[in-house]
Amino acid sequence: MRASILLSTLAMALVAQATSLTGLRTLVLLDTLDDVLIYTELWSDLEGRHFNLTLNDVSTPVSLTKYDRRLYDHLIFLAPNMKEYPKGMNAKEVIGFMAEGGNVILAGSSELANPLRELSREFDVEFDNRYTSVLDHFNYDKELGQAKHDTIVVDPSSHMSKIDAIVPQDKLPGPILFRGIGHSVNPKNSLLTPILWAPQEAYSWESVNLDESADQDPLIAGKDISLVSVMQARNNARIAFLGSTDMLSDAFFSASPKKQGDKETVSGNRKFIEELTKWTFQEKSALDVVAVQHHKVGEEEAPAHYRIKDNMTYTISLAEYHEGEWHPFSADDVQLELIMLDPYVRKTLEQLELNDQSTVGTFTTTLQLPDQYGVFKFMVNYKRPGLTYIESVTTVGIHPFRHDQYPRFISQAKPYYTSAASMGVGLLVFSFVYLWGGLDSTVKTTKKA
Amino acid sequence: MSTESSSTVARVLKPTILILIAIVAISSRLFSIIRFESVIHEFDPWFNYRTTQHLVKNGFYDFWNWFDEKSWYPLGRVVGGTVYPGIMVTSALIHNVLHFFNFPVDIRNVCVFLAPMFSGLTAFSAYLLTKELKDSSAGLLAAAFLGVAPGYISRSVAGSYDNEGIAIFLLVFTFYLWIKAVKTGSAFFGLLTALFYFYMVSAWGGYVFITNLLPLHAFTLLLMGRYSNRLYVSYSTFCAVGTLLSMQIPFVGFQPTRTSEHMAALGVFGLLQLYAFAELVRGYIPPKQFRALLKGGIVAVAVIASIGLTILSFSGVIAPFTGRFYSLYDTGYAKIHIPIIASVSEHQPTAWTSFFFDLQMLIFLFPAGVYLCFKELKDEHVFIILYSVFASYFAGVMVRLMLTLTPVVCVSAAIAYSTLLDTYLETSEHVLASTKPAIAAAATSAPVVIEATTSDSKATGKKTAAKAAAAAAAAAKSADAEAKTHAKSAASSEKKRFPIFNLDSRLLVILQLTWFLFMFAWHCTYVTSGSYSSPSIVLASRQQDGSQMIIDDFREAYYWLRKNTKEDAKVMSWWDYGYQMAGMANVTTLVDNNTWNNTHIATVGKAMSTSEEVSYKVLRQHDVDYVLILFGGVIGYSGDDINKFLWMIRIAEGVYPNDVKETNFFTPRGEYKVDHDATKTMRESLMYKMSYYRFAELYGSGNAVDHVRNARMPAEGPTLSVLEEAYTTENWLVRIYKVKDLDILGRDLKDSTAFDKGRVRKISSLKKK
Numbered sequence A: 001m002r003a004s005i006l007l008s009t010l011a012m013a014l015v016a017q018a019t020s021l022t023g024l025r026t027l028v029l030l031d032t033l034d035d036v037l038i039y040t041e042l043w044s045d046l047e048g049r050h051f052n053l054t055l056n057d058v059s060t061p062v063s064l065t066k067y068d069r070r071l072y073d074h075l076i077f078l079a080p081n082m083k084e085y086p087k088g089m090n091a092k093e094v095i096g097f098m099a100e101g102g103n104v105i106l107a108g109s110s111e112l113a114n115p116l117r118e119l120s121r122e123f124d125v126e127f128d129n130r131y132t133s134v135l136d137h138f139n140y141d142k143e144l145g146q147a148k149h150d151t152i153v154v155d156p157s158s159h160m161s162k163i164d165a166i167v168p169q170d171k172l173p174g175p176i177l178f179r180g181i182g183h184s185v186n187p188k189n190s191l192l193t194p195i196l197w198a199p200q201e202a203y204s205w206e207s208v209n210l211d212e213s214a215d216q217d218p219l220i221a222g223k224d225i226s227l228v229s230v231m232q233a234r235n236n237a238r239i240a241f242l243g244s245t246d247m248l249s250d251a252f253f254s255a256s257p258k259k260q261g262d263k264e265t266v267s268g269n270r271k272f273i274e275e276l277t278k279w280t281f282q283e284k285s286a287l288d289v290v291a292v293q294h295h296k297v298g299e300e301e302a303p304a305h306y307r308i309k310d311n312m313t314y315t316i317s318l319a320e321y322h323e324g325e326w327h328p329f330s331a332d333d334v335q336l337e338l339i340m341l342d343p344y345v346r347k348t349l350e351q352l353e354l355n356d357q358s359t360v361g362t363f364t365t366t367l368q369l370p371d372q373y374g375v376f377k378f379m380v381n382y383k384r385p386g387l388t389y390i391e392s393v394t395t396v397g398i399h400p401f402r403h404d405q406y407p408r409f410i411s412q413a414k415p416y417y418t419s420a421a422s423m424g425v426g427l428l429v430f431s432f433v434y435l436w437g438g439l440d441s442t443v444k445t446t447k448k449a
Numbered sequence B: 001m002s003t004e005s006s007s008t009v010a011r012v013l014k015p016t017i018l019i020l021i022a023i024v025a026i027s028s029r030l031f032s033i034i035r036f037e038s039v040i041h042e043f044d045p046w047f048n049y050r051t052t053q054h055l056v057k058n059g060f061y062d063f064w065n066w067f068d069e070k071s072w073y074p075l076g077r078v079v080g081g082t083v084y085p086g087i088m089v090t091s092a093l094i095h096n097v098l099h100f101f102n103f104p105v106d107i108r109n110v111c112v113f114l115a116p117m118f119s120g121l122t123a124f125s126a127y128l129l130t131k132e133l134k135d136s137s138a139g140l141l142a143a144a145f146l147g148v149a150p151g152y153i154s155r156s157v158a159g160s161y162d163n164e165g166i167a168i169f170l171l172v173f174t175f176y177l178w179i180k181a182v183k184t185g186s187a188f189f190g191l192l193t194a195l196f197y198f199y200m201v202s203a204w205g206g207y208v209f210i211t212n213l214l215p216l217h218a219f220t221l222l223l224m225g226r227y228s229n230r231l232y233v234s235y236s237t238f239c240a241v242g243t244l245l246s247m248q249i250p251f252v253g254f255q256p257t258r259t260s261e262h263m264a265a266l267g268v269f270g271l272l273q274l275y276a277f278a279e280l281v282r283g284y285i286p287p288k289q290f291r292a293l294l295k296g297g298i299v300a301v302a303v304i305a306s307i308g309l310t311i312l313s314f315s316g317v318i319a320p321f322t323g324r325f326y327s328l329y330d331t332g333y334a335k336i337h338i339p340i341i342a343s344v345s346e347h348q349p350t351a352w353t354s355f356f357f358d359l360q361m362l363i364f365l366f367p368a369g370v371y372l373c374f375k376e377l378k379d380e381h382v383f384i385i386l387y388s389v390f391a392s393y394f395a396g397v398m399v400r401l402m403l404t405l406t407p408v409v410c411v412s413a414a415i416a417y418s419t420l421l422d423t424y425l426e427t428s429e430h431v432l433a434s435t436k437p438a439i440a441a442a443a444t445s446a447p448v449v450i451e452a453t454t455s456d457s458k459a460t461g462k463k464t465a466a467k468a469a470a471a472a473a474a475a476a477k478s479a480d481a482e483a484k485t486h487a488k489s490a491a492s493s494e495k496k497r498f499p500i501f502n503l504d505s506r507l508l509v510i511l512q513l514t515w516f517l518f519m520f521a522w523h524c525t526y527v528t529s530g531s532y533s534s535p536s537i538v539l540a541s542r543q544q545d546g547s548q549m550i551i552d553d554f555r556e557a558y559y560w561l562r563k564n565t566k567e568d569a570k571v572m573s574w575w576d577y578g579y580q581m582a583g584m585a586n587v588t589t590l591v592d593n594n595t596w597n598n599t600h601i602a603t604v605g606k607a608m609s610t611s612e613e614v615s616y617k618v619l620r621q622h623d624v625d626y627v628l629i630l631f632g633g634v635i636g637y638s639g640d641d642i643n644k645f646l647w648m649i650r651i652a653e654g655v656y657p658n659d660v661k662e663t664n665f666f667t668p669r670g671e672y673k674v675d676h677d678a679t680k681t682m683r684e685s686l687m688y689k690m691s692y693y694r695f696a697e698l699y700g701s702g703n704a705v706d707h708v709r710n711a712r713m714p715a716e717g718p719t720l721s722v723l724e725e726a727y728t729t730e731n732w733l734v735r736i737y738k739v740k741d742l743d744i745l746g747r748d749l750k751d752s753t754a755f756d757k758g759r760v761r762k763i764s765s766l767k768k769k
Helices: A002-015 A033-048 A091-099 A114-122 A269-280 A411-436 A441-448 B003-027 B031-035 B044-058 B060-064 B086-100 B107-133 B136-148 B163-184 B187-203 B207-223 B229-246 B260-282 B287-314 B323-329 B333-337 B352-359 B362-376 B379-397 B399-424 B429-434 B436-455 B463-477 B485-497 B499-530 B553-564 B575-585 B598-609 B612-621 B641-655 B680-684 B686-692 B749-756
Strands: A025-030 A052-057 A074-078 A103-107 A125-127 A132-135 A152-154 A176-178 A183-185 A192-197 A203-206 A226-232 A238-242 A286-296 A305-307 A311-322 A325-328 A335-340 A342-348 A361-368 A374-382 A390-399 B539-542 B548-551 B570-572 B626-630 B723-728 B734-739
Touching (some): A103 A269, A125 A226, A286 A374, A311 A374, B086 B107, B086 B163, B086 B187, B163 B207, B163 B379, B207 B260, B352 B399, B379 B399, B553 B626, B553 B734
Antiparallel strands (some): B723 B734
């Protein structure tokens, strides 16, 4: 417990400067450095959250790692036209960067070039063909999408996932504007979560020669078009895919979206991007196992091993990171499993009540171990969308009874005890009688003869 | 030389000879240490060694309750309850006694030298046993034979720290005590028999042999009408005390009262009581009534016993015979029903040649010795006859049981040999006495014999002549120059009659026998040095120039595992190497040579014999970190995993018939191939991939040749995606693979491996939707 307090104070001390859990060094890749001016609001937002931005164009050589250490903590692709990676970088490097814990934001546009397409494909994210856009003749923005109906207004209440850990709906002041390419996600990949998808009436089609008649169905249409998706990799590195670089631009941040026939509203883009980058850059929804304790009921220390049918208490302390600080984590669905090949026990942990001094959320349960010896894994496998995956494994052996832990005398065996005792007594009596009882053996022999 | 002085000489000579025999027995077992080093051999000894270390370090009670979390992961193994603790306790005791007297001997050396030391004791007990059967000279011969017989040495060379090392001593000594008990009818010897029987039970599963042989002996004696109070006292004492004591070993537990293998002992015990009771009754009532009573009694007892036994067997109180037991009757049984037993090489039926290989001339003398026992046929000879019949049968069924045959072969061969020597060498009264009629006969036919021998040295094969010659020869040995003084009169007369002829035939036979002895000793040494002294964890081979090359790949691999894996790393391998890995590499193993859980072994077999995707699930479920295999293709080591692979497949198929099918591993022509003709299932199996991964690179340009199977391998080797190569030893004998984690991006490992090799995904199926 003391260790956990220490840890959290240490974490708090660090947080005084940092808002992201993993670091602040951020590399931004742009098609040309001229594009810097398009995203000034974004830069100021990020720098307001203490990020050190390195703005590079794609022709500048860059390396993400040196001596197997990351040189950056976060990577933003704002270079949809990138035909080749900058020198010193490739798809393998980017995935290696993520494997080392780096986070990535990848934004595309209808001109999205091959390298980033192929990179996304490794994440089971498939962008539509080049020069296609998401078009919608019903939900386009009156002002920005008048010409091609390619700037669509997405209503977060119906077209955004309801995962508050990533983008909480109630924080958005208005609808989200999107102009760019659509993608589809592989539903079999459980790590991948679509955040924003297109309205029912939208479709993905080539946006260059709009006047030509369509002779085939669009590849994707309606709600199958994902606009923004995120993935939290198994090592908890996070990546966000956006089909539109314009979403992050100053123009969209400050726009007043207006659908045909609707009233003018405030753009939710800025808030949406802020929450999305906060999540991606591990500024929130990051969980940590502060402590795991287990012991027999009535004891304090963890034993080297348990015995079958022991009563024991398991406690796990979880903390959640947001707003630059560790807070107690609250949930009612944290489960403990006792696994030896298969789960033998699965039990929901109860959270202890929090008070003002709490720095961690403490989840605990008391249970009786199964009547089965072996090497068991005490596992808390807590994986919820948007939150850091918790997989806490404590391996403990459960031993059978010792030879002196069985009852010494059992009632069922009383007849045997009696017979053994009577035999002993009988032998004594017999010996006594035989030796001194005056039985005359000679009498017998004469009789016999 | 007076009788007195010769017996004094004998009194000095006998212990000296016995000590010399013990020294020979011990030293001929030291080849492996001189050639290699003082290491534990083979597989099972490594477990015994590890448990002994535990016992020495943590004390007896901790050992008794030891739950081993590092083997059979994640099931664990209750070591205290699944082990015959005799050998560990013995070495720990020796170790502690030595340390008490301030001899700081390492426990490893105690373990290494335990079996040779006990072989000296075994020789001594063979002496005692044979002495009871014939005389002390036969005893000395038996001791010498058993001391060096390869059949026993095979399991008791230095470093072969296995149960059999002390169990054979206990076996022979228990038999000696039993014979002594039957002979004297003393409850004391019956008790000693029971005590040593208990020691035997604690040391080796082969105690069942004693459990069945002693009752059988008693039963046979009953049938022969040789019931005696001696038998009653000795057997009752042994059975009551022995059974109770044997139940104190946790591994045995209630088996003596519940399994069919132990029923004979209890049955004969009951029978003896009834018989004794009948004898008692007979003394009190007239014969006629007794006969009626006996008939009624026998019928009643038979009916009650058979009904009771049937009910008990069917209700499951008495367990039916186990599979291992059945395989002793039907050698094909295990192959069909329990592949895991059949897969062990030492459970195979014995080849005829190995009888000669392990026993040399003894195997020829053995029947003669049994025949001589028939001639004597006292109670103890009946025992030896029974022992030899059953041990011969079992030795024929299972290679391993050669071990139980060896003592009786040595004993009866010694009886035969010493009878021969007695006949041809010794000149003592008893020979004279026994051959008196023969001498008389010889006297009458003597002229004929002389004629025959003088006229034609190669006498015609007439029966009478031959008989006479034999009789003459028998008489001749009493006419030895070293004849005892009181036999002088008879001897001198004989001596006058056939001086030269006697010496010739005697010399001929004696020299021949001596020559046999030399050959035997030479053969034993040759076999011991050549075949039984290899530690099997270190291999030796001859290079082309004749110099020796030591192949130490096993220890190299285990050492790598010990030093480079995290403390709780789980390593999967076929069960053969489980004990060695636990002992040498100190890693957690999934299965080992204690094959108690067939399902778990079959699971490992499944992981080895299925495709990467199926196998990966098994590996993940069992938290496997590394996979270790043996591959002999580079240096031509034929005991590798590809050659054992069929057993893995068979065992896996027994439990997972839907995932593994043996027929899929054979080509349409029914061949087991690993080269171009290998079946798809074979090529996709994890074992094949692990064995031949990067094998072709070793040779280049499609010249890869597997030296074990003489197969030319495809130039394009298999690829691996769920495993990565972690370590391969110098001669490629051991290969260790690391199991990859799940891909962090949720791709399957095939894709991520391809990506790491620079191949990007092509347009995926998502678009075609």
